[in-house]
Amino acid sequence: MGNRIVSVLQGRREAGTLDMPFPSDITNAVRPKTIENGLHWLRKQYPMDEDAAIMTRIEREEREEEERLYRHVKEQGLHQPQSGHWGARLGEGKDVRGESVFQKIREKNEARILEEDEKERKEWLEGEAAEQAKLQKHLKKNTQLQKYNEAAVVEGKF
Numbered sequence: 001m002g003n004r005i006v007s008v009l010q011g012r013r014e015a016g017t018l019d020m021p022f023p024s025d026i027t028n029a030v031r032p033k034t035i036e037n038g039l040h041w042l043r044k045q046y047p048m049d050e051d052a053a054i055m056t057r058i059e060r061e062e063r064e065e066e067e068r069l070y071r072h073v074k075e076q077g078l079h080q081p082q083s084g085h086w087g088a089r090l091g092e093g094k095d096v097r098g099e100s101v102f103q104k105i106r107e108k109n110e111a112r113i114l115e116e117d118e119k120e121r122k123e124w125l126e127g128e129a130a131e132q133a134k135l136q137k138h139l140k141k142n143t144q145l146q147k148y149n150e151a152a153v154v155e156g157k158f
Contacts, residue, residue, distance in 0.1 A: 001029055005038045013042065013050055016057030 005026055012018045021027070022035065092103065 001026075002038070005030060005035060006042060009035070009039050009042055010046070013039075013048060014053055016050070016053035016055070018050065018054075 008022060008026060009018075012020065018039075026035070092100070
């Protein structure tokens with residue numbers, strides 16, 4: 001019986017279920033003080049983080065409950081969005097809260113800003129091309145002045 005008590009206690013420690021009632025064969029045959037002594041001995045001989053085991057159990061039970069609820073909802077055909085009327089539009093990524101007005105405004109503003117940036121870039125490029133053409137014209141004009149005709153220079157001397 002002592003080995004059974006220690007085995008059940010260690011299993012409960014590892015599973016994070018020390019708060020659950022013990023099997024009736026143990027509670028009928030042993031005083032609660034004996035169970036406490038067994039738990040004290042286990043904690044002394046084999047220390048472990050019982051709080052972490054309890055947290056793991058809670059997380060596991062929550063996950064199992066969510067899965068059970070999801071299966072139930074799916075089986076009952078209740079997986080439609082519950083937004084006041086059937087067939088409501090889902091948001092991005094099938095978000096059950098519906099379409100986001102803020103997301104639409106953000107996307108519209110981002111598109112407008114991109115369009116303005118592209119327009120400014122084109123205007124800059126066109127301005128740059130016009131500036132290059134103007135510089136080429138001035139350069140051509142200035143190089144023509146540098147060329148001289150010897151005949152014209154000779155005629156200029158009397």
